[in-house]
Amino acid sequence: MVLVACGPYTTSDSIAYEPLTDLIDVISRDRPDVCVLFGPFVDAKHEQVENCQLLGSFAEVFKLCLKTIIEGTRSAGSQLVFVPSSRDVHHDCVYP
Numbered sequence: 001m002v003l004v005a006c007g008p009y010t011t012s013d014s015i016a017y018e019p020l021t022d023l024i025d026v027i028s029r030d031r032p033d034v035c036v037l038f039g040p041f042v043d044a045k046h047e048q049v050e051n052c053q054l055l056g057s058f059a060e061v062f063k064l065c066l067k068t069i070i071e072g073t074r075s076a077g078s079q080l081v082f083v084p085s086s087r088d089v090h091h092d093c094v095y096p
Contacts, residue, residue, distance in 0.1 A: 014048075015054065024072035042061050
């Protein structure tokens with residue numbers, strides 16, 4: 001089975017990643033062979049990100065998000081594929 005999910009993995013009023021926790025629970029329960037997770041993981045358009053109301057740097061929040069996913073799904077044995085978004089705030093801007 002392949003599970004595909006698309007961010008952002010937060011609610012519009014909180015950067016606490018509750019939807020991500022729910023997704024990790026689904027992965028642990030259903031044990032898909034592959035999980036393809038599309039960003040944004042740290043959404044540049046989120047109000048708290050725009051106002052710099054985070055507990056660490058953008059890169060630190062991103063690393064914590066990935067660590068949470070990896071550690072939370074380890075027991076499922078799923079292969080994880082991360083696909084970043086142009087809205088991920090910690091990435092360098094790319095111009096055509």
